[in-house]
Amino acid sequence: MKKQRLIPPASSKVNLADYDPDYTGDYDKQTARDEVRQMQERLQVLQEMLYAQGKHALLIVLQAMDAGGKDSTIKKVFEGINPQGVFVTSFKVPTDEELGHDFLWRIHRSVPRKGHIGIFNRSHYEDVLVTRVNKLVSKQECVRRYQHINAFERLLTDTGTHILKFYLHISKDEQKERFQDRLDRPDKHWKFSIGDLEVRKDWDCYMEAYADALSECNTDYAPWHIVPANRKWYRDVVITRAIVETMEGMGLAYPEPEKDLDKVKIKD
Ligand code: ATP
Ligand code: MG
Numbered sequence: 001m002k003k004q005r006l007i008p009p010a011s012s013k014v015n016l017a018d019y020d021p022d023y024t025g026d027y028d029k030q031t032a033r034d035e036v037r038q039m040q041e042r043l044q045v046l047q048e049m050l051y052a053q054g055k056h057a058l059l060i061v062l063q064a065m066d067a068g069g070k071d072s073t074i075k076k077v078f079e080g081i082n083p084q085g086v087f088v089t090s091f092k093v094p095t096d097e098e099l100g101h102d103f104l105w106r107i108h109r110s111v112p113r114k115g116h117i118g119i120f121n122r123s124h125y126e127d128v129l130v131t132r133v134n135k136l137v138s139k140q141e142c143v144r145r146y147q148h149i150n151a152f153e154r155l156l157t158d159t160g161t162h163i164l165k166f167y168l169h170i171s172k173d174e175q176k177e178r179f180q181d182r183l184d185r186p187d188k189h190w191k192f193s194i195g196d197l198e199v200r201k202d203w204d205c206y207m208e209a210y211a212d213a214l215s216e217c218n219t220d221y222a223p224w225h226i227v228p229a230n231r232k233w234y235r236d237v238v239i240t241r242a243i244v245e246t247m248e249g250m251g252l253a254y255p256e257p258e259k260d261l262d263k264v265k266i267k268d
Helices: 029-053 070-077 105-109 124-128 139-158 172-184 186-191 194-201 203-216 232-248
Strands: 057-064 086-090 117-121 161-169 224-228
Touching: 029 070, 029 232, 057 070, 057 124, 057 232, 070 117, 070 161, 070 232, 124 139, 124 203, 139 161, 139 203, 161 232, 172 186, 172 194, 194 203, 224 232
Parallel strands: 057 117, 057 161, 086 117, 161 224
Antiparallel strands: none
């Protein structure tokens, strides 16, 4: 299999046709699953150190088309992680109050504090994706928003928040199969929404909007990962690895203990 890059080169124009959603590199299902399990043990330790040290925060942004696997990524990758330090925010259609502010207002309030991991299930990128496809904002306004997003993400990374952005790249055929599965299985009916079929009609427009967002907001301080996501096991291993590698690079350590702990005697 020809090697496929995960992070597009900075300031290059992304063409999603160059990224195969079926790509699985050198992995097979079993190897990928075993590796995820091993890395999760490391992730548990790293997350505890992040929490104990309280110096850094990690923000994970997940974007995808419907049925792209955002929910199941969260479930799989963070299995066994202490829920105390991990917060998930799912961004829906903005409320009236949210619309009364700038588009980053609701986002900024949900950014993780130091010591925490924050996961965004959809994010500020919706404001240059769905809004653009539905013509709620002009192309020109989108260009301004890319600049605001880059400046906002710079602010976060300058102040101790590490950012990892994942676009879960599935094919249109894969989406059809996953929708069909939701229709066929009563326990998955709740996941199906007729409205998702309307969005599917705009697939090509979404791909264009994604390609622009992935091109314009791919910085060295907050890179986009284009994750081949037709195979869930490959998606999970790619994302878990990126998180573990980022956390390994943070210089995490347990804080210095109080002095003379070895002399402490606990009375009966
Ligand atoms: P599920 O897997 O449960 O369907 P979901 O993320 O698709 O999860 P929904 O409640 O179905 O959740 O959809 C949320 C909707 O909110 C999406 O259609 C998304 O495009 C829309 N949305 C999110 N942010 C914005 C925004 N800033 N402006 C307009 N629409 C938005
Ligand atoms: Mg939905």
